[in-house]
Amino acid sequence: MAKTHHRRSSSSYTLYLPPNHVGVIEPGYVARTFQFGTSKCATLLREDVVLPPTLNQQQHQQPCTYHAFEIRHTGPKGTGLGMFARSSGGGIPAGGTVLVEHPLLVMPHRRGSFAIASLLEMVDPKGKTELMNLANAFPLEEKLGGIVRTNSLVGIEMGGGAEEEYRGVFLKLSRCNHSCSPNAHWTWDPASFSLTLEAVRPIAPHEEITIQYIDVCGSRAQRREELRMWFNFECVCPACSLPLHRQQRQSDFAREELARLMGHLRAVTFEEWCASGTLWDGYLIRMHRRALEIREREGLEMLEVRRHVDAIAVCYGALGDVEMFRLWGGKAREMRVGGGGERAVLDRWIEEPGVFPVWGWRRRVLMDSHTFNPSLKAVLR
Numbered sequence: 001m002a003k004t005h006h007r008r009s010s011s012s013y014t015l016y017l018p019p020n021h022v023g024v025i026e027p028g029y030v031a032r033t034f035q036f037g038t039s040k041c042a043t044l045l046r047e048d049v050v051l052p053p054t055l056n057q058q059q060h061q062q063p064c065t066y067h068a069f070e071i072r073h074t075g076p077k078g079t080g081l082g083m084f085a086r087s088s089g090g091g092i093p094a095g096g097t098v099l100v101e102h103p104l105l106v107m108p109h110r111r112g113s114f115a116i117a118s119l120l121e122m123v124d125p126k127g128k129t130e131l132m133n134l135a136n137a138f139p140l141e142e143k144l145g146g147i148v149r150t151n152s153l154v155g156i157e158m159g160g161g162a163e164e165e166y167r168g169v170f171l172k173l174s175r176c177n178h179s180c181s182p183n184a185h186w187t188w189d190p191a192s193f194s195l196t197l198e199a200v201r202p203i204a205p206h207e208e209i210t211i212q213y214i215d216v217c218g219s220r221a222q223r224r225e226e227l228r229m230w231f232n233f234e235c236v237c238p239a240c241s242l243p244l245h246r247q248q249r250q251s252d253f254a255r256e257e258l259a260r261l262m263g264h265l266r267a268v269t270f271e272e273w274c275a276s277g278t279l280w281d282g283y284l285i286r287m288h289r290r291a292l293e294i295r296e297r298e299g300l301e302m303l304e305v306r307r308h309v310d311a312i313a314v315c316y317g318a319l320g321d322v323e324m325f326r327l328w329g330g331k332a333r334e335m336r337v338g339g340g341g342e343r344a345v346l347d348r349w350i351e352e353p354g355v356f357p358v359w360g361w362r363r364r365v366l367m368d369s370h371t372f373n374p375s376l377k378a379v380l381r
């Protein structure tokens, strides 16, 4: 990977940069543009950020791809515009790609917003107009700052060891509303400088596509407080609008239980369970299964469902339970949408469980804890 070029000294300080220029608009940071198809992206990155060489050569990446959605009004819910699965095409399967999109703007998350106006001068007039037409949840603030705050995604990493967190504005994804039971999840890939939005459960034609803006494992009151504080809106998603008080309490209890389960699961690793004579055989399996039940009931699939299913299969493998290993291995296999290579590996293990790398491992480790081999951890990653 090549270092960003065209650097200026960090003491130079230019507040306005004409389009296509690379330069410094904040000390220690470099502003530059990238062309993706017909649209331009403006970034403000620390000057030591190392970008993939393909981005440094100003030759140009694929434009965004829009697969399966349309943007329209959400109707009487009052959430303005939203992203919906297309009415034609049979909906989107779990794991299916909804959208791949490059950002319009990328800037440091924790720095003041005065550079935004300069960055915006660097993008195409069309991109600028589209940005200025996005929703603004902070009408009392300066308009551009309010729009960027309403529509920024935090968690855009530059990879290559760069630690600072960035936020990005994506014109299409900005129309995706929040839900406390979201049906889609985004991931950022620094190598292609693009975001991918994927369905976490099947999305029917016409159904609204939603993501989570905050951690949704808390109670309704906690979630609403957080959304109010950071995003300045009252959530009207289905999980926050359950008609009966009793239903709402059940949902709160379930989410709080899930948060506790996830804490317990983080506290005991697979290797520790395998080597532990005090934790019972079903300890991890029971918690993963309970977490799965809650996730499915509360619409909290996210990407975790696959991790729970994988973990259960691995635990049954470590217990040397052929029948249950095949059952859960089969579920793990079904969850690999288009994952040809991974499916083939799983097929092999299901066919012949004895070749599974940690087959019977808990049994063996417990029989002779001195032979515990931490290098096998690598197999499980």
Ligand SMILES: C[S@@+](CC[C@H](N)C(=O)[O-])C[C@H]1O[C@@H](n2cnc3c(N)ncnc32)[C@H](O)[C@@H]1O
Pocket: 078, 079, 080, 081, 082, 134, 135, 136, 137, 150, 151, 174, 175, 176, 177, 178, 179, 231, 232, 233, 234, 235, 236, 237
């Ligand atoms: C990133 S925008 C989403 C798209 C927006 N609805 C639009 O018309 O462009 C975020 C804004 O959408 C609205 N919004 C998103 N999710 C919502 C929800 N669950 N409940 C109420 N309003 C929501 C809020 O006004 C919020 O400030």
